[in-house]
Amino acid sequence: MDYERGEKRSMSTFFTITDQPISLEEVVRKVIRPEAGAVTTFIGTVREFTNGKRTLFLQYEAYVPMAEKMLAQIGEEISKRWPEAKVAITHRIGKLAISDVAVVIAVSTPHRKDAYEANQYAIERIKQIVPIWKKEHWEDGTEWVGNQLETKAYPTGKPEGEDLI
Amino acid sequence: MDYERGEKRSMSTFFTITDQPISLEEVVRKVIRPEAGAVTTFIGTVREFTNGKRTLFLQYEAYVPMAEKMLAQIGEEISKRWPEAKVAITHRIGKLAISDVAVVIAVSTPHRKDAYEANQYAIERIKQIVPIWKKEHWEDGTEWVGNQLETKAYPTGKPEGEDLI
Amino acid sequence: MITLLFFAYLKDAIGTERLDVAHAPMTVGQLKRQLEADYNLDLRHVMVAVNEEYALEERTLQQGDIVAFIPPVSGG
């Protein structure tokens, strides 16, 4: 029944960028359906320490229309690899505090193994192709994070110097 | 902060059997903390069709005190394998309708790969060692499900005949 | 006294969820054999917990023990 209702919605309600707090229950509700016994979610929260450095808060920015398209594309990729999976993804932008939820990925499948695999696939792809960027605000400066591995900040060259202290 | 509060609670609030509907947000809140950037959840819902047979509703029963102990033991096993993981599990018992949530497993870790692996470990172990049983109520009878693979109902021998029409 | 607990289909088979027995055989294994004979059951796939912990067949039972018979579980 949820499923029926879901199918009639536009894709954009399943793959959304928002500047408001994300309701976990709401994202999960989009994928729950009688045929599915397993739902996995991934909830990305703002971590306080990265490589020992303390984050005060984050700023997320997106190229919104394209980001929603790319999220929907990830949904299609998942449908090809896991035909029985149903996916919903919401990513938040704007200013986020420590432990705030930045992204929720919900995947339902008839069997649980697929739900884990498809979910993990989604987060990996988000970090590869969805035009969203985060700016770290530390105690001693700011920096746009520029690679998916989160191991080092992207070298910005000489501009942006005014942001670094 | 959530973490500090969490540590002071008894283990039983992290590993719980309940006869009430499960609040997903509540289980997730138990594991969110500043050190963790990733939370995975597994939500087990009641599936309508299993091997083509239609389920009307399920009845879950547990040996409650031991089931909570076993859930806590799974938490300890996870702490050994993934020392940075934090886990909360709530399993519901009683009568559940199609799409009702039977179990929620939430795992937070600093890095996402661990959150998926530890979560999947938890559900596999639940299906091995936690004394909880479900009784299928079909259109034409009932049956206690008796193996973890859900491929066949447990042969009950001659008793229980009164339940099978 | 020793308390026996039954769950799921075993509860239906035995006809009760609890039996208090004054005397029980020495070990978990012997108790299982006795129940199999008395109730015409096959308990080979049934695990036993003593005082809420899984126990081996060799485990010796003592007065006051709570012995739970755990059919293959199906939670999750």
Added chain:
Amino acid sequence: MITLLFFAYLKDAIGTERLDVAHAPMTVGQLKRQLEADYNLDLRHVMVAVNEEYALEERTLQQGDIVAFIPPVSGG
């Protein structure tokens, strides 16, 4: 007219999130080279989307195109 969009650190580096240019070079690659020269930037790791779809360097630009410069993404 062609619209250029900049995000994240590139927006800071260029000093604006949007530039409307009357004439643009033929291809995505040529446009990148020109921006690199004009703003002293290294755009080797910057992807380009034309009308909200990732485009190759060989892609020919047309009037009305929206060309977005996508630094390595860091969502999730």
